[in-house]
Amino acid sequence: MILGLTITTSYYLALSAMLFVLGAFGVMVRRNPLVMFMCVELMLNAVNISFVAFGDSMDDIRGQVSVFFVLVVAAAEVVIGLAIVVAIMRRRPKITADDISVLRG
Numbered sequence: 001m002i003l004g005l006t007i008t009t010s011y012y013l014a015l016s017a018m019l020f021v022l023g024a025f026g027v028m029v030r031r032n033p034l035v036m037f038m039c040v041e042l043m044l045n046a047v048n049i050s051f052v053a054f055g056d057s058m059d060d061i062r063g064q065v066s067v068f069f070v071l072v073v074a075a076a077e078v079v080i081g082l083a084i085v086v087a088i089m090r091r092r093p094k095i096t097a098d099d100i101s102v103l104r105g
Contacts (some may be wrong), residue, residue, distance in 0.1 A: 012053035020045035031096040
């Protein structure tokens with residue numbers, strides 16, 4: 001309880017929804033691959049907040065276990081995806097997401 005205000009699960013879910021919408025908006029609007037990558041990470045963290053909120057409201061540990069697995073997958077995605085994006089951006093510094101789709105060959 002903070003200043004007479006009890007923080008409930010709905011506050012965490014609202015925060016999670018706002019972060020997810022912000023990340024989805026960033027992925028749709030921005031064309032820089034690094035910014036798009038960060039927006040995807042923001043969306044994953046929004047889902048993690050909702051997992052923890054639901055796990056806490058149900059007095060269950062499965063929400064936090066799910067967060068652990070999401071973080072492991074996100075770490076692997078960051079290592080591989082960021083390496084690819086940095087390698088592409090070294091060759092062409094002004095590249096956008098539209099240009100990357102042309103590189104398929």
